[in-house]
Amino acid sequence: MSIDEYILSIDQGTTSSRAILFDLKGNPKYISQMEFTQYFPKDGWVEHDPEEIWSTTLKVVKNVIKRSQHLKGKILTIGITNQRETTILWDKYTGKPVYNAIVWQDRRSADYCNKLIKQKKETIIYNKTGLLIDAYFSATKIKWIIDNVPKAKELIKQKRLLFGTVDCFLLWRLTGKTKHFTDATNASRTMLYNISSNKWDKQILDILKIPNHILPEVKDCSDDFGYTDPKITGESYSVTGMVGDQQAATIGQCCFEPGSLKSTYGTGAFVLLNTGSKIIYSKNRLLTTIGYRINGKTTYALEGSIFIAGAGVQWLRDKIKFISNSAETEKIAKSMKSNNGIYLVPAFTGLGAPYWNPNSRGVICGLTRNTSQKEIVRATLESVAYQSNDLFNAMKNDGVKLNLIKVDGGMVKNNWFSQFLSDVIDTKVIRPRVQETTALGAAFMAGLPEGATWGMVDLPDTGKEAGAAVLEGAMASSISHAREGNLYLMIGGDEEVFNSNRALLDDLSLNLRYCGEAGQAAKVKALVNMVMNINTAGLAEGLGLASSLGLDLGMICEIFSQTGANSRVLETDSEDMIDRDHECWFSAEHAAKDSGIAQALAQDAGLSLPVNDATKAQYDKMTAEGLGELDKSGVAELTFPGRHGS
Numbered sequence: 001m002s003i004d005e006y007i008l009s010i011d012q013g014t015t016s017s018r019a020i021l022f023d024l025k026g027n028p029k030y031i032s033q034m035e036f037t038q039y040f041p042k043d044g045w046v047e048h049d050p051e052e053i054w055s056t057t058l059k060v061v062k063n064v065i066k067r068s069q070h071l072k073g074k075i076l077t078i079g080i081t082n083q084r085e086t087t088i089l090w091d092k093y094t095g096k097p098v099y100n101a102i103v104w105q106d107r108r109s110a111d112y113c114n115k116l117i118k119q120k121k122e123t124i125i126y127n128k129t130g131l132l133i134d135a136y137f138s139a140t141k142i143k144w145i146i147d148n149v150p151k152a153k154e155l156i157k158q159k160r161l162l163f164g165t166v167d168c169f170l171l172w173r174l175t176g177k178t179k180h181f182t183d184a185t186n187a188s189r190t191m192l193y194n195i196s197s198n199k200w201d202k203q204i205l206d207i208l209k210i211p212n213h214i215l216p217e218v219k220d221c222s223d224d225f226g227y228t229d230p231k232i233t234g235e236s237y238s239v240t241g242m243v244g245d246q247q248a249a250t251i252g253q254c255c256f257e258p259g260s261l262k263s264t265y266g267t268g269a270f271v272l273l274n275t276g277s278k279i280i281y282s283k284n285r286l287l288t289t290i291g292y293r294i295n296g297k298t299t300y301a302l303e304g305s306i307f308i309a310g311a312g313v314q315w316l317r318d319k320i321k322f323i324s325n326s327a328e329t330e331k332i333a334k335s336m337k338s339n340n341g342i343y344l345v346p347a348f349t350g351l352g353a354p355y356w357n358p359n360s361r362g363v364i365c366g367l368t369r370n371t372s373q374k375e376i377v378r379a380t381l382e383s384v385a386y387q388s389n390d391l392f393n394a395m396k397n398d399g400v401k402l403n404l405i406k407v408d409g410g411m412v413k414n415n416w417f418s419q420f421l422s423d424v425i426d427t428k429v430i431r432p433r434v435q436e437t438t439a440l441g442a443a444f445m446a447g448l449p450e451g452a453t454w455g456m457v458d459l460p461d462t463g464k465e466a467g468a469a470v471l472e473g474a475m476a477s478s479i480s481h482a483r484e485g486n487l488y489l490m491i492g493g494d495e496e497v498f499n500s501n502r503a504l505l506d507d508l509s510l511n512l513r514y515c516g517e518a519g520q521a522a523k524v525k526a527l528v529n530m531v532m533n534i535n536t537a538g539l540a541e542g543l544g545l546a547s548s549l550g551l552d553l554g555m556i557c558e559i560f561s562q563t564g565a566n567s568r569v570l571e572t573d574s575e576d577m578i579d580r581d582h583e584c585w586f587s588a589e590h591a592a593k594d595s596g597i598a599q600a601l602a603q604d605a606g607l608s609l610p611v612n613d614a615t616k617a618q619y620d621k622m623t624a625e626g627l628g629e630l631d632k633s634g635v636a637e638l639t640f641p642g643r644h645g646s
Helices: 050-070 110-118 122-129 138-148 150-157 166-174 202-208 245-252 310-318 328-334 373-397 415-425 437-450 459-465 479-484 495-500 502-508 520-548 553-561 568-579 588-605 610-624 632-638
Strands: 005-012 016-023 028-035 074-082 088-091 161-164 181-183 217-219 239-244 261-265 269-276 287-294 297-306 343-345 363-365 404-408 428-430 471-475 487-493 509-516
Touching (some): 005 166, 016 050, 016 437, 028 050, 050 074, 050 166, 074 245, 074 437, 088 138, 110 122, 122 202, 138 150, 138 202, 166 181, 166 239, 181 239, 245 261, 245 269, 245 297, 245 437, 261 373, 269 287, 269 373, 297 373, 310 373, 328 373, 328 415, 373 415, 495 502, 502 509, 509 520, 520 553, 520 568, 520 632, 553 568, 588 610, 588 632, 610 632
Parallel strands (some): 005 074, 074 239, 181 217, 404 428, 487 509
Antiparallel strands (some): 005 016, 016 028, 088 161, 261 269, 269 297
């Protein structure tokens, strides 16, 4: 009996700690989540208790490990994603934080940032880090703790003080206080990291008087980050992925091509545009950052940051108590024909891109005696779309053409908000099949060293770098055809490479088709299998109904073959369905996977495929009922009278 393999993804966010168990197809199998306390000690100050971050993270991780054992599966490795700029400093020997975590939303260092701007340091810092001088980033938060916390000053003298973003702090704890690492994406959000040289920048460290020895070693997003301490996690697990939350969502949304873009609506809202290997500096106050780094190769991105998105909904729930849960906002917004002239600017912690004004504060305008809670709830949702429009206009002014925006995060589960967003920005909005894109991105990174490539590596480019030519091959044939050299081969890649290797490909195949550039063959294969699966499920239903009606199945098959009901599947699978001979040539589990691939392609294209969705549901049902290892023809077990599914 085969053991299912999983990847554990830690998603430590601004308001909750989560752990998610993914299978190697990217499907979430189990989620554990715990909220933790938000502290607001002064106006513009936002803090977390690092010990509560740790305790909630550890609890959800242990819950997921326990669940994997219940499923009798094996966790291959762990990936970590995190709220990014949030800053923690701790004692290297005791592991105890010297101060609360200063959250990315915190504005206490705004005056110091203004001082740096007056000293004309902005150009130096922007050119090196891609970031504007702002209290948002880690650098000035570190500076504040060093200057204001006596314990920090004491430990610096003893070279005992360590800095890390939340990923780094969790890794330190998980590995038994042995590994002080971060990844390139988190490092790029500190305002201390040179994104061109991929090193901590000495000049900036000197300007801020931050000692280099407190900083972690910076690794690729997919790398060896050490092993967890078995005293903490029960057994030792490798940690092989680490990536900041917004970059993780970009990876989880498969934005691997330059020009591809995603927008995440969580506590804040963050738009990232893949710019490839080029560092592009915005003329409209957007940020330049590292999108991901794999095998030492850096992919860059443009980013726009909104500080208050889902946090506005949380404000409605927890502070002014207009709602009891976030789902209520959709019902309220739908019930109203308009906002009745009420508009909200949610500058609770200042304004992010493209304004970067830390001193701005929230405003509600248009109030009358007729204004109710409903108008303010709707205005809060609308404000996020209006802020997004500001960001996208900034990107357009930088020459970016927006045809499609991939969105994710808790807010886009709200159908009314998603439609309003699409209307305001006048662009098609696509939600992902797997909603947990941030955690999925961390799982992608963690899975690479374990051989779970997830289709992420750009093979043609990688091949060129290694001095090799690469062709993509997909087949629509069985195992027996492969053995006989009678494959139906679909090839993608450079046409010249295809033509120069045609003789070899002809020897491998009975039918050979060139489909276009790399990636096209896989899409064609997905379409072939989608239609094949639909035909198989349809045939099973037709024969199952015929059996229920007492009709002669041999006669029915003959009539099908002579009419519009004919198909290749009728020839290959009808006899097996009738005789219940489901020896596996193409498993139901694989059929579910391939129907899911077609489903994802359709979502990216903005199309609905209800017949494919229904077919996938049938094969998913087979897998859930322990029939996934049967041949696809086994779907007849769900439709024939007196069988498994009856």
